[in-house]
Amino acid sequence: xxxxxxxxxxxxxxxxxxxxxxxxxxxxxxxxxxxxxxxxxxxxxxxxxxxxxxxxxxxxxxxxxxxxxxxxxxxxxxxxxxxxxxxxxxxxxxxxxxxxxxxxxxxxxxxxxxxxxxxxxxxxxxxxxxxxxxxxxxxxxxxxxxxxxxxxxxxxxxxxxxxxxxxxxxxxxxxxxxxxxxxxxxxxxxxxxxxxxxxxxxxxxxxxxxxxxxxxxxxxxxxxxxxxxxxxxxxxxxxxxxxxxxxxxxxxxxxxxx
Amino acid sequence: xxxxxxxxxxxxxxxxxxxxxxxxxxxxxxxxxxxxxxxxxxxxxxxxxxxxxxxxxxxxxxxxxxxxxxxxxxxxxxxxxxxxxxxxxxxxxxxxxxxxxxxxxxxxxxxxxxxxxxxxxxxxxxxxxxxxxxxxxxxxxxxxxxxxxxxxxxxxxxxxxxxxxxxxxxxxxxxxxxxxxxxxxxxxxxxxxxxxxxxxxxxxxxxxxxxxxxxxxxxxxxxxxxxxxxxxxxxxxxxxxxxxxxxxxxxxxxxxxxxxxxx
Numbered sequence: 001x002x003x004x005x006x007x008x009x010x011x012x013x014x015x016x017x018x019x020x021x022x023x024x025x026x027x028x029x030x031x032x033x034x035x036x037x038x039x040x041x042x043x044x045x046x047x048x049x050x051x052x053x054x055x056x057x058x059x060x061x062x063x064x065x066x067x068x069x070x071x072x073x074x075x076x077x078x079x080x081x082x083x084x085x086x087x088x089x090x091x092x093x094x095x096x097x098x099x100x101x102x103x104x105x106x107x108x109x110x111x112x113x114x115x116x117x118x119x120x121x122x123x124x125x126x127x128x129x130x131x132x133x134x135x136x137x138x139x140x141x142x143x144x145x146x147x148x149x150x151x152x153x154x155x156x157x158x159x160x161x162x163x164x165x166x167x168x169x170x171x172x173x174x175x176x177x178x179x180x181x182x183x184x185x186x187x188x189x190x191x192x193x194x195x196x197x198x199x200x201x202x203x204x205x206x207x208x209x210x211x212x213x214x215x216x217x218x219x220x221x222x223x224x225x226x227x228x229x230x231x232x233x234x235x236x237x238x239x240x241x242x243x244x245x246x247x248x249x250x251x252x253x254x255x256x257x258x
Numbered sequence: 259x260x261x262x263x264x265x266x267x268x269x270x271x272x273x274x275x276x277x278x279x280x281x282x283x284x285x286x287x288x289x290x291x292x293x294x295x296x297x298x299x300x301x302x303x304x305x306x307x308x309x310x311x312x313x314x315x316x317x318x319x320x321x322x323x324x325x326x327x328x329x330x331x332x333x334x335x336x337x338x339x340x341x342x343x344x345x346x347x348x349x350x351x352x353x354x355x356x357x358x359x360x361x362x363x364x365x366x367x368x369x370x371x372x373x374x375x376x377x378x379x380x381x382x383x384x385x386x387x388x389x390x391x392x393x394x395x396x397x398x399x400x401x402x403x404x405x406x407x408x409x410x411x412x413x414x415x416x417x418x419x420x421x422x423x424x425x426x427x428x429x430x431x432x433x434x435x436x437x438x439x440x441x442x443x444x445x446x447x448x449x450x451x452x453x454x455x456x457x458x459x460x461x462x463x464x465x466x467x468x469x470x471x472x473x474x475x476x477x478x479x480x481x482x483x484x485x486x487x488x489x490x491x492x493x494x495x496x497x498x499x500x501x502x503x504x505x506x507x508x509x510x511x512x513x514x515x516x517x518x519x520x521x
Binding site for chain 1: 404406407409410411412413414415416420424425428429431510511512513
């Protein structure tokens with residue numbers, strides 16, 4: 001990465017607030033900079049505006065005031081660098097796995113042959129090449145989520161937004177997905193903004209954790225995570241991991257009480 | 259497969275049992291043939307007038323099919339319009355309920371007056387009576403798309419046409435078939451009812467409804483029974499055809515089709 005690239009933050013929010021209609025403020029003025037290569041996790045109780053924040057960065061909703069820049073552009077103009085992974089796999093049930101992974105490429109008018117090749121590569125990456133022709137109803141929840149991840153990564157995003165993608169999975173599956181997502185990041189080098197309720201997940205994945213407090217949503221505490229990469233399952237049983245998790249948990253309790 | 263054969267055999271057994279009961283009632287209570295003809299007489303009457311019967315059947319089938327096809331095309335078009343905004347739906351949706359609640363028998367004379375007797379009038383009645391379920395179901399299918407899926411499409415800068423053809427319309431296909439299945443039965447009923455009022459007035463040229471009316475005035479009860487049976491078969495045939503189409507389009511991916519596949 002050269003100096004010029006580093007200079008432009010991947011995501012830049014200044015004075016961003018959000019209010020739906022005349023309701024209470026969902027986000028109080030928020031300033032935030034996310035640099036290229038970071039894995040930032042937004043952690044907080046319900047109502048702290050973390051999903052709203054993600055939608056603002058994705059350009060799916062507009063801020064009431066303040067400005068948002070993604071890779072130096074407005075979110076709507078930056079959609080080519082963005083990809084979103086939802087809590088539900090949100091697959092199209094009438095398309096098989098391969099066609100689902102192709103969706104983004106298809107919407108961006110990539111030629112059929114090229115997109116099928118690309119989608120095939122992604123399926124290999126998430127180890128699902130054997131179910132390429134299978135329809136979503138035949139898949140387990142975990143496999144559906146892997147299809148969803150492959151679909152998001154197919155368009156070569158440089159910023160990946162994830163809204164509690166593993167919340168519906170059991171703990172073991174979730175741990176495996178956390179390892180998987182770090183492996184994919186290692187290969188593809190995207191920047192990530194990740195929303196979760198789970199402290200362990202936040203510590204395992206992130207380079208930085210932002211604990212948000214509710215009513216209105218605001219930053220309560222920020223923790224850089226000084227654990228090195230690559231991270232493996234073994235990290236979860238180290239004292240450093242535990243110490244970090246304890247600190248973050250304490251801050252989270254503080255955020256809920258605040 | 260074995261279970262399916264067994265099911266067919268059982269259904270046939272019920273049919274035979276019904277015929278036996280029917281014949282038994284005639285023997286035990288000495289019912290006059292003009293009140294309740296025996297099954298064999300019905301079969302004979304059908305055989306004797308087979309060309310006439312088939313002619314009536316095909317005419318009614320054509321009217322019902324025409325009305326149904328028109329209501330599918332017009333219904334989808336109206337549903338697409340309704341799906342565009344909640345405001346449009348609120349304003350116009352109540353009027354589609356009128357289509358459903360209007361007593362078709364009451365407006366048939368009006369249509370007869372406007373269009374004149376014959377096939378166009380009957381097709382129009384079949385169309386009117388089968389339109390509402392298509393509009394209601396397709397609209398529901400078009401607007402009940404998962405919000406996140408819409409967001410996903412927006413994230414890829416999808417055009418409105420892409421959202422429509424790659425998301426909303428495919429999502430509405432199962433609902434469309436629910437609507438068409440209901441509408442197909444209604445279209446046949448509509449065609450027959452329509453013929454009672456607006457069928458062709460020349461003997462030998464009317465459809466099933468007209469023939470039923472004619473047979474009843476002539477006290478040809480055996481032929482009347484044959485006509486009613488033909489009408490029932492027609493309605494069943496329509497629904498069955500739609501179910502086959504539905505299975506063909508949905509078996510790969512939709513939950514409703516899966517039970518058909520594995521039964």
